[in-house]
C-alpha cells in the first residue's frame with residue numbers, strides 16, 4: 362500500500378555527475394572521460410566497421426557528430442533493472458515503512474551502541490542525518506556523502522526502519538515506556554549470548570536486492586560517524602519466489618507467518634502504540650528481535666509425521682493437520698481414533714495460539730544461514746522479528762507458554778534477544794524521533 366511507482370532511472374545518474382564534477386580538481390574528471398570512452402567502445406558495432414572509432418587497425422577517430430549521436434541514444438535500459446528501480450517505497454507518513462509491507466527478500470538487522478558521553482544534541486544530529494539519508498535511499502538517490510550513488514539507484518522495495526533502546530530515550534530526556542527492557546528470562550530454553558543482545562539502536566534494512574541492503578547499511582553506519590558503534594549485524598533472507606504477501610518457508614521447510622493479526626484493519630491497535638504509551642511514541646511500535654538457532658542436523662533425523670506434529674501443520678502446503686488449505690482455521694478440538702488431539706497438546710501452533718485476543722503480534726521473520734562455528738555442520742536459524750504495541754502484554758505470555766512446553770524446542774534454541782521502541786514515522790518537515798527529542 363505504500364509502494365509508489367517512479368520513473369526509471371531518475372535522479373541518481375544526475376547526482377553522480379554533480380558529485381564527480383565537484384571533485385574534478387582532484388582528478389575525478391579524468392575518471393569521467395575514461396568512463397565515457399569505455400561506454401563509447403562498448404557501444405561500437407563489432408567487426409570494426411561503421412566508423413565506431415577506437416577499434417584496432419588504425420581506424421580513424423570518430424567524428425564529433427557520431428560521438429554526439431552515441432551520447433544522445435543510450436542503449437535501452439534492462440527491463441529487470443527498470444522494474445527494480447521503480448519499486449520505491451514512501452518514507453514519510455504517520456508510521457515508518459518496513460513493518461506492514463510484505464517483507465522483501467533480504468533483511469539486515471544492525472544493533473548499534475551510542476558512543477560514551479553522547480548527549481541529546483548528538484542524538485538529534487544522528488537522527489537528522491539518518492532521516493535525510495533514509496529518505497534519499499528509499500527514493501533511489503544516494504545520500505549526500507554517497508560516492509557510489511549508482512548503488513542506490515535500484516531501491517528494489519528498500520525500507521529502513523529505525524528503533525531505539527532505553528538509553529537513547531533517556532538521553533533524549535523523554536519518558537521510557539515500561540516495556541522497553543529485556544524480556545524476562547525463559548530459563549528452560551534460553552541460551553542467550555550477549556553478542557546478540559540488547560543495543561541502543563536498531564536499523565532494520567530490507568530490500569529485494571542484497572546489494573541495495575549492503576549499500577544502505579554501510580551509508581547509514583558510515584554517516585553516523587563517531588556517534589555509534591555497530592554491536593551486531595544479523596543478515597536474513599526469505600525465499601523470493603513465494604510471491605508478495607505470502608508467508609515464507611523457514612529452513613525447517615515449514616510455511617511460516619501464516620496466522621497474523623489484521624494490522625492494516627481491525628487489529629491496527631495491536632501494532633501501533635496508543636494511549637498507554639508515552640505521547641512521543643504515538644504512531645510508533647515495539648520490535649522484539651530474537652535470534653533462534655535451528656538445529657538442522659537434528660531435524661534431519663526426524664521423520665515427516667514427527668515434523669508435522671511439531672507444528673500442527675502439513676509441510677507441503679502449510680495447511681493445518683486437521684484439514685483444509687493454508688488459510689483454513691485449525692480445529693484444535695479434533696481428536697483421532699484413540700481420543701488424542703490431532704493437533705498435539707505441545708504442538709507449536711497450539712501453544713502459540715492466542716488464548717485471549719490481545720496475545721497477538723505481527724511476525725516478520727527472516728532466515729539466517731551463517732558459517733558454521735566449532736564442529737557444527739550448520740549455523741542456521743530464524744531471526745524472529747515481532748512488532749506489537751506492547752511486548753510485555755502481547756508477546757511475553759505466548760513466549761512463556763512456548764518456553765514451558767513446545768515440541769519445536771527439541772530443535773530450536775534462542776541465542777539472542779533484544780527489545781526496541783520503533784520511532785513513529787516522520788511527517789513532512791520532521792526528522793525521525795522529533796517528538797522524542799522535544
Ligand code: HEM
Nearest residue numbers: 615616617618619620653672710713714715743759760773
Ligand atoms: C525458530 C523458531 C520458530 C519457528 C521455526 C516457528 C515456526 C512457526 C510455524 C511454522 C508456524 C505455523 C504457521 C504460522 O502460522 O506462521 C508458527 C506459528 C506461530 N508462531 Fe512460531 N516459530 C518459531 C518461534 C516462535 C516464537 C519465538 C513465537 C512467539 C514468541 C512464535 C509465535 C507463533 C505464533 C503466534 C504462531 C501462530 C499460532 C496460531 O496458529 O495462532 N513462534 N510458527
